[in-house]
Amino acid sequence: MPFWKNDRVTPAQIIILGFFTLILAGTALLMLPFAVSGGERASFLDALFTATSATCVTGLVLHDTALYWSSFGQAVILLLIQIGGMGVVTMAVAISIFTGKKIGLRQRWIMQESISAPQVGGIVRQTRFILKTAFLIEAAGAVLLSLRFCPEFGFFKGLWYGLFHSVSAFCNAGFDLMGAGGSAFSSLTGYTGDFLVSCTVAALIVLGGLGFLTWHDFREHGPRLRSYRLQSRLILTTTFALITGGFLYLFLFEFRQPQWQDLSLGQRAAASLFQSVTPRTAGFNTVDLGRLSQPGQLMMILLMLIGGSPGSTAGGFKTTTLAVLLLSSYAVFRRRGSAQCFGRRIPDETLRSAAAILLLYLLLFLTGGVLISIIDGVPLMAALFETASAIGTVGLSLGITPGLSSPSRLILIILMYFGRVGGLTMIYAVTSGTPVPMTQFPQERVTVG
């Protein structure tokens, strides 16, 4: 009997093992001699870092993807992005569906945990829907991007670039092949004011980051937002608020500073929009982030830590976590009994999880940043930017990644893995997942704040 049919293995354990296996397979493939274009083989740690970054759809890179990896290597990376982005379990279920295998209740339960669905019903239909939607959107994105890339790079290379960047954007991976133009690690900085590329990529990022359940609500209810489940409405509201807030800050403060004088008003608007979308786990950039002011970098770090929405391709501590904490704070300030919004009450249990996740992410982010700063003697801000980027599976960087020592690389690998698998999944996998029966101790008040 394979281990995943063992009843004592929890969904959380299967999810983390699935990602782990995928990363190891990717590492092995990337260590093949013909995965690298120069002829020299990639070292184990380099291959592991790249496979983790691709599988966890992070996008932090040690080598420029287009210049270092061969076409085979790039294809491996794209495959890891696609499987990792959709979720290992979703892909496994997809294979079962296509091969006509029967899917038992247990698999459905694992699947539910994996896409953060609130109930088990219709999980197979949902998987079918998720896959169909994903491939449709990715295809549309590839066509739109090819309109720009085919004239620029030639027909076939243009198509390949369109596909690669569409998948990479939709899965919020942030890997790019733009180093081929000559300057390594340039990401999309060649398209600062290009509305076709900026808007297509931004749209792919946002759609991918909204999460499968939100698409499902959209299919069921169309524009009737009132019928959406609470989670989808929170996700849409928070996403909208964060993008708007980020845009306003960047447009009104950041890009008016002297170092950005070379941008026209239109470029400033496009750059503000793109850069407010991308730290929410996408990881592309159309401007050089090293030129950001310090408050601008802090803003980016915060957006990266928040990340995307649950049940999507995104990392970070998630939009719903932020929403629940804010709603609960508002309830406290109004002396209300519990958090509420859109005519629904949010259970206290959810707040407890949200607070725990926030603390856990802050702890890992700060500890990782301090360690990297001490180990490699890099400025603290750059190190914190790097760890926020890793745990939010964002992939933006102030440029220190390629120069980091092995211990620092390992820290980032762990943070990327943690960020993609998700804080609670990780902890439940370790703590065996069975709820501890609660001892009813007497209650005692404590004064806080």
Next chain:
Amino acid sequence: MPFWKNDRVTPAQIIILGFFTLILAGTALLMLPFAVSGGERASFLDALFTATSATCVTGLVLHDTALYWSSFGQAVILLLIQIGGMGVVTMAVAISIFTGKKIGLRQRWIMQESISAPQVGGIVRQTRFILKTAFLIEAAGAVLLSLRFCPEFGFFKGLWYGLFHSVSAFCNAGFDLMGAGGSAFSSLTGYTGDFLVSCTVAALIVLGGLGFLTWHDFREHGPRLRSYRLQSRLILTTTFALITGGFLYLFLFEFRQPQWQDLSLGQRAAASLFQSVTPRTAGFNTVDLGRLSQPGQLMMILLMLIGGSPGSTAGGFKTTTLAVLLLSSYAVFRRRGSAQCFGRRIPDETLRSAAAILLLYLLLFLTGGVLISIIDGVPLMAALFETASAIGTVGLSLGITPGLSSPSRLILIILMYFGRVGGLTMIYAVTSGTPVPMTQFPQERVTVG
């Protein structure tokens, strides 16, 4: 009828108005011509800043206290520290007690809110106890410090210095007169390895920062920690853990770095101990903080944000808030129903308040820091250090305070006031304090993290 006898005025409103009145009175006194030693009068904003800093026991200063202010000015500052430190309401009740006035149920209720006491019973006895303990400890501290200062500065000046620094340390104010030695803003850097001064001041700080209720438990139960109320046990545990953690970090990492080569092993131990105690709202320093590494500065910022314990002279989001959040996170990871420790359950309501306070402090700290950094063009880290110091009513600084523009000074004044009065008190005062009756919306789950 005076307004504080009006039944519609809440304790929260009386507390914030009390502090406000005290600050205004202090400002007026400090603007008198003979409050300044040079003869020139202090400007309104300078006097307001200093009075706020003293009343809110913060210790951020625009001018060196010993060099700029006259003996009269210094005495005003000491009085503001003593009243602000003990709490405006405690002092008012104290005056009522000494003048033999009867204290009504309403005053007791206000008093309870002011010292964060869980129940109303015996509030007058408690006030008497608080005052007696405070003055005894301050007197003992003054005597110990005079042993060092009398030989150094002469008998009377030595006594005055002993008293000033004892009160300033016990009230966690962080004001000092050491600029008289010649170098302005030197704080206690002249006593890096001096065990008498270091230990006396550190002990005063810790005792003052533990909170009135903890002393009360100590009086009632002595060393039988098991009989202490949950709050006191959380305070003692968290305080111990934070001081130990800070000490180990500073001793093992920070003070081994090249810029601290001039410290001997003993000095390093004393400096580590003192600097792990002081960011928890005390605000003295025995080493030049500008020489700290960036991770060391971050460590300090975190300790300053946490601050001291509720019902004490301290600011910050408080040790119990941290403890409740950590216990609750642990409960989530163990899939337990609620936070528990020492055989007691912590109500969900407390967690809600703790999460709200944490978010509020983080928001104010970050917003203030970003604004100051943008307005005055100072490095973000120095600005964040400053705002953490203000909101934690700590008073440590990387040295940028005297050079800040008026808007930045106003931001710090607001943060100091907010930090001393306390987040919830402030918000309840604004939102009128009456609990909103809860509408029983249907409950709906949301996935977080």
